[in-house]
Amino acid sequence: MNESPVQLDEQSAAVFPAALAVKRSNWRLQLVWMVPMVALLIAGWLVVQSVMKSGPTITIRFSTGEGIEAGKTKIKFKNVDIGVIKSVELSGDHKTVIASAEMSRNAASMLVDDTRFWVVRPRISGGTVSGIGTLLSGSHVGMDIGSAQKTRSDFVGLESPPVLASGTPGREFVLKSDNLGSLDIGSPVFFRRLQVGQIVSFALDPEGAGMIIHVFINAPYDRYVTDDTRFWHASGVDVTLDTTGVKVNTESLVSVLIGGLAFENPSGATNRLEADAQHQYELFVGRAEAMKQHDAVVDKYVLNFKESVRGLTVGAPIDFRGIVIGEVSAINTHFDPATKEFSIPVEVSIFPERLISRDDSGSAVGAIPSERKEFADYLVKKGLRAQLRTASLLTGQLYIAIDFFPSAPKATVDWSKTTPQLPTVPGNLQGLQESITSLVAKLNKIPFEGIGNDLRKTLNDADTLMNTINTDVAPEAKSTLATARETLTSANRALQSDSPLQQSTAETMRELSRTAASFRALAEYLQRHPEALLRGKTEDK
Incomplete structure (x- = not known):
């Protein structure tokens, strides 16, 4: 039996309920899109994690790019x-190299105004060797936190x-040289031949008249x-030639090779x-100059010498x-047009405080009069004079002695x-020279040539006399000696013990x-019998 399509639909409608149309939602997520969404979420999470873990990006300018490679050169602090370095490029004016670096997150607090790279x-440098490890590992950028x-x-x-890492205990001082x-x-x-610090920087002063040197003294020596x-x-080696002779001073072998500085407190210093x-000090040439007594009161005078001052130097003592x-502070020359003579004016610095009287305990009991002009006139009236004297015959150095010459x-x-x-x-040397000059003048007056001629004639006469003799x-004389x-000999024979003359004589x-x-x-008989002279000798009965 054949049924029409209409009948089949009616039968189906009777068996199955009718389907209702439902409107599709626009936000409905399709299963196919889940995978890219998850991937996107993971990528976002990784980006967030990367951003949270990464640090700031900085730029560092260097004069040259030697030893810097993008993506390879590390920035280290305490070898961590x-x-x-992410990129290296030239600056716009081509004078410097700009290195862009990505820092770690924990390095953000280190990037302050005085941080150094x-x-x-x-x-x-300065007798020290650094960076030897980079010969094998390659160069890296060092960092010091400010x-x-x-x-x-x-x-x-x-x-x-x-030279120093930030935070090193100690203090910095300024020296002028x-x-x-x-x-x-x-x-x-x-300090007392022990290394206690180092030079950290130096530069010319603003006027260009000297150097300003910054030194750092480590704790606890500061x-x-x-x-x-x-x-x-x-x-190096400090060789000094002064009035006392030759002196050789050196601090250590290191200072001989690379140089260095030293400091010390004077023995009589009262300020401890x-x-x-940043206290400023004067840098002296040597220890002798530095440890000199520095007097507050200085009187300037001129000593006019008319003799040679060879051997007298600036700094020579006044004794x-x-x-x-x-x-001695200066040595000059002067020509007097009136007398047509040269003289040597020597400027000296006198320290009157060194003439203050002191008692046994060292306390001052007397002072130089405030009216030093009247006091100087009084001393000169008593015979105070200045005189050049030889300090060392070995070096020929001179000094100036001030003493009384009544x-x-x-x-x-x-x-x-x-x-x-x-x-x-006049100095003793000048007096000696004058005496020698006078002696030489007297010797020149002696007719040595005439004396030599007379002596030669006398010697000739002596030769003639000797020839005559x-x-x-x-x-x-020989014949006379033979006769004698x-x-x-005859007299000796006559004086022999067995000679006839000797026997006859005996x-x-x-x-x-x-x-x-x-x-x-x-x-004796006549003494006993004086009458015998008249009567003759009688017979003894």
Whole structure:
């Protein structure tokens, strides 16, 4: 049986309920879009994580790009990686190199106004060697954290690494010097031959008349720096030739090779308080100059010498009976048109405080009179004079002695000059030279040539006399001596004990002895019998 489509629809409608059309929602998420949505969420999460973990981006300007590579050069602080150089390019004016660096998140607080960056390479400076490890690992950018509060993102890199890391305990001081000498950044500073600091920077002063040197003294040695501390060059070997001879001083082998500075407090310093940071000091040439007594009161005088001052130097001492009371400050020449003579005016600095009387305890009990003009006139009236003297025969150095010369001609202080002029007397050397000159003049007056001629004539006469003696006198004298020898021989034979003369003489002497005995007996008899002279000898009964 064939049924029509209409009938089939009616039958189906009777069996199944009618379908209702529902409107499709526009926000319905299709299953096919779930995968890209999840991928997008993961990518976003990774981006957020990357942003949260990454730090700021900074730029650093360097004078050269040596040792810097984009994507490879690390930025390190205390040898820990805290960033990496992402790009390197020239500046717009082509004078510098701009390096863009991406820092780690924990490095954000380190990027303050005085933070410093530099390229770490092998260096030798101030006697120290640094950056040796980069020979194998390659260069990297070093970083030192500043102490400022203001943050920044652009920096200028240092040409050389800083000498000191920020926060190093100690204090910095300023020295003023005429020149730099052999010093360099990093040169050591010594205290009693112990290295206690280093030079951190130097520059010309604004006028260009000298150098300003910044030194850093490490703690705890910085407490030995006081207002009275003296700094001096300890570079190399200090050879001094002065009135006491030759002196050789050096601080250490390091200072001999690379130079350095040294400081010390004078033995008589009364101010022991620690100096403030950035306190300024004068840098002296050597220790002797630095440790000199610095007097507050200085009187200037001129000493006019008419003799040679060879051997007298600026700084030579002014001596008063063994006590140094001043020094030579300048040596000049002067020509007097009136007398047509040259003289040597020597400017000296006198320190009157060194003449203050002190008791046994060292306390001052007397002072130089305030009216020093009247006092100087009084001393000159008593014979005070200045005189050049030799300090060392080895070096020929001179010094000026001030002493009393009662027999010196009368003189006064010339107060009419801008600098008062003290009278002088000739030095001992000049007196010796005058004596030698006088002696030489007297010797020149002796007729040595005539004396030589007379002596030569006398010697000729002596030669003639000797020839005469040899030709005439000598033969006769020889004959006479032979005759005298024969006579002596005969006399010797006659005086022998067995010679006839000796025997005759002995017999004669015996006869004389018997005769003397007879006379003695006769004299004794006549003494007993004087009448026998008249009566004759009578027979004894």
